[in-house]
Amino acid sequence: MSMIVAFVGLGNMGGPMAANLVRAGHRVRGHDLVAAAVDAAAVAGVEPSSSAPGAVTDADLVITMLPAGRHVLDLYDDILGAARPGTLFVDCSTIDVADARTAHERAVASGMRALDAPVSGGVVGAEAATLTFMAGGGEAEFAEALPLLEAMGKKAVHCGEAGAGQAAKICNNMILGVSMIAVSEAFVLGESLGLSHQALYDVASTASGQCWALSVNCPVPGPVPASPANRDYRPGFAASLMAKDLGLATNAVRSGEVHAELGLRAAELYAAYAKGAGATEDFSGIIRTIREKSGEKA
Numbered sequence: 001m002s003m004i005v006a007f008v009g010l011g012n013m014g015g016p017m018a019a020n021l022v023r024a025g026h027r028v029r030g031h032d033l034v035a036a037a038v039d040a041a042a043v044a045g046v047e048p049s050s051s052a053p054g055a056v057t058d059a060d061l062v063i064t065m066l067p068a069g070r071h072v073l074d075l076y077d078d079i080l081g082a083a084r085p086g087t088l089f090v091d092c093s094t095i096d097v098a099d100a101r102t103a104h105e106r107a108v109a110s111g112m113r114a115l116d117a118p119v120s121g122g123v124v125g126a127e128a129a130t131l132t133f134m135a136g137g138g139e140a141e142f143a144e145a146l147p148l149l150e151a152m153g154k155k156a157v158h159c160g161e162a163g164a165g166q167a168a169k170i171c172n173n174m175i176l177g178v179s180m181i182a183v184s185e186a187f188v189l190g191e192s193l194g195l196s197h198q199a200l201y202d203v204a205s206t207a208s209g210q211c212w213a214l215s216v217n218c219p220v221p222g223p224v225p226a227s228p229a230n231r232d233y234r235p236g237f238a239a240s241l242m243a244k245d246l247g248l249a250t251n252a253v254r255s256g257e258v259h260a261e262l263g264l265r266a267a268e269l270y271a272a273y274a275k276g277a278g279a280t281e282d283f284s285g286i287i288r289t290i291r292e293k294s295g296e297k298a
């Protein structure tokens with residue numbers, strides 16, 4: 001069924017996601033603070049809207065794809081009063097679990113309904129409509145959003161109530177950040193022991209060390225030809241986004257008083273790496289920092 005969708009935040013992710021909704025036959029009213037982002041989306045058939053409240057007035061559903069929680073909450077304050085009562089607000093941004101729950105509460109207090117539905121899959125997934133969505137909110141809200149999520153992605157998982165999508169996203173990325181550091185340290189240790197990259201890969205990728213950081217995004221060139229290590233660590237999944245997600249995980253770890261030493265340490269290491277050498281690199285490039293600190297030239 002064709003819907004009228006308001007889409008706010010037409011950046012690297014939101015632009016192609018909105019374009020995929022147009023491709024699936026929906027009318028999409030798009031808004032962004034940056035005119036060039038609106039212009040690019042218009043080429044793909046998104047109807048430009050000069051204000052966010054203007055975009056949502058007659059929308060069946062509102063999607064937001066913004067940088068951080070404060071942007072989502074500020075925007076919700078601007079637009080919740082402008083939509084039709086009962087409109088479903090789907091936030092696909094990656095934000096703090098606490099902010100996501102606040103966004104849900106504000107939506108409901110304004111007579112609206114809400115779903116948090118962050119994504120994994122990056123810009124490539126946004127363009128190819130192969131994103132994975134992790135959703136938090138009611139069953140009915142998830143069912144209503146599902147056809148749109150399926151037009152923008154290949155998989156959507158209903159993870160639980162308000163904030164559960166964001167919770168799943170940061171827990172998954174905490175595993176990923178810690179495991180990439182572990183895999184990188186193991187390769188550097190192997191180098192110092194005279195073990196070839198290929199030998200360690202051949203063993204660990206079929207043994208108990210197997211994980212995505214090793215077998216898909218392998219941090220050394222060679223064993224996995226498509227991994228960013230083979231193209232001088234061009235992303236891929238940018239280190240800055242890993243640092244952001246681990247920062248969100250840190251907030252949740254601290255507020256939940258969870259004992260997560262490796263998660264917190266990974267957040268520190270990625271924050272430092274993303275500020276320095278890793279500013280424009282894939283997150284697997286952290287192996288170079290580990291090698292440098294080890295005094296290795298390999």
Ligand code: NAD
Pocket residue numbers: 008009010011012013014031032033034037052065066067068071075092093094095119120121122123241244
């Ligand atoms: P981006 O910076 O390219 O896009 C965000 C857009 O939001 C910008 O165009 C900005 O102008 C716009 N914006 C900000 N405030 C606004 C407002 N009040 N009204 C209208 N527009 C506003 O970022 P992105 O890479 O598209 O990421 C968006 C979200 O998706 C982030 O939360 C990010 O963590 C998450 N994410 C990104 C990736 C990725 O690979 N880029 C992957 C997974 C998740």
